[in-house]
Amino acid sequence: MTLNQMWVAYMTIVRKETGRFLRIWPQTLLPSVITTTLYYVIFGAFIGSQIQAIGGFTYIQFIVPGLVMMAVITNSFSNVASSFFGAKFQKQIEELLVAPVSPFVVVAGYVTGGLLRGLLTGALVLGVALFFTHLTMHSIFLTVAFIFLTALLFSLAGMVNAIYAKKFDGISIVSVFVLTPLTYLGGVFYSVTMLPPFWQKVSALNPILYMVNGFRYGLLGISDVNVTGSFIILVILSGVMLGLTMYLFKTGRGLRT
């Protein structure tokens, strides 16, 4: 395929994926907005007013970056996982497998769909936060870099999950039993410095901790972990996940009999 043909194929997948999540926005975009609004109200306004400032910021200001990242992680992952697994389950993936489109273009198309949903939901959640508090922008570059890389990483993770999954349970199990606990324990609602030393060391094994803190640093300028190290970890994880996705796709694992 020529570059122009590859671009047409890529844009076809992106348009299809974007159209899908926008068409069913009450299922895709709205839940995160409602859930985080409740978090803002309960943990921010009601309980947060009783909690002392963390790193010089009110509790609601402290949790906003984590809640935005939580929405980005959940939406990027679930968009690709459910859409790609759905296509596999209903055999629509055959439309792509019989075409001369390269595996990279297919992966890029689906991942872009996940990335766009993640970023759009993140933007909505951030927008809602402005009704409850004011926010600062410490570094626009780090803010954008962390949110972009996180959405990319979890879009790729969603694809790997969809490739391996044999039933819809295989998608929900990862989301419920792996992703949600890691996100909640990734420093969204608290600073890891509040934890006993042992649990601080355990938390350091959680990759989501670095994403949440990196993004929080971009917005507020405070972080529990080294930001440069976090950025490097995120770049490496994204590269590894991209390599794994490409390998699985090229070998036809879970796609071709």
Add this chain to the structure above:
Amino acid sequence: MAAALTIHNLKKTYQSGVQALKGVSLEVAEGDFFGLLGPNGAGKTTLIAIVTGLSNKTSGTVAVFDYDITTATALAKASVGVVPQEFNFSIFEKVIDIVCDQAGYYGIARAVALPRAEKYLKLLGLWEKRNEIAMCLSGGMKRRLMIVRALIHEPKLLILDEPTAGVDIELRREMWDFLRKLNAAGTTIILTTHYLEEAEQLCKRIAIINNGKIVSEGLVKDLLGTLAIETFIFDLVTPLTEANEKLVAQFGVKKVDQDTIEMMVQQGESLSDAVAALSRLDIQVRSMRNKSNRLEELFLDVTKKPV
């Protein structure tokens, strides 16, 4: 002239250990209308899945218009259009989007795909349904939609895996006409079907696959010529008398009921001799027909032999 499809010693063993193809070799000439027949589980769909990139081969070579599917994958895929056995499009999308998106996967811009989609949707009677969600289409319409989708990149080789399954007779005939015209215009067609009448009507050449091996291959008329015996059913003007019943039994004629008899005619024997023999016994024939489709007899003959 390049062969449309060249398969050499193709083997496929699934992870479960099932050996679906046991060394299939096949060549389909450009412009042919080729029938791939075989009982359920014979390996037809596996073979098509390998050619179209839906399944990995275990060993052997496959080339589409001389493009090897392993080393020149994109070029091989661009030359093939496939109509699968099962519906595999999103039922929540509009007909026109299903077709144009498929064009997009082949790198064809929507502006180029739209007039092409109009042409094929009109040819297959779906243009009025272009803005309907695929879920609202009837079974026959969904089958035709899959043909349009397979043709949107104008492939030189079209593979149809049981395209008329569950389609009513009138529509089936319309689809036959369409496929004949398509073939006459230069598209090579490979068809798998369980309707042997369909294969006999449409195909120039056929291959019969059984237990993962090709058991018979050639021109339809040549293969039918190899049939040793044909069975005919005769409907009689007057019911068979007891005396006549005994007489015809001596000639190997089987009584079906009082007004119907069944007679086997050996290859080389004249059918008029058989009718004349009945006439001499004062048995008048009202009508006559083949007991089964001739290709059906050949099919049963070659697939029941141990491989």
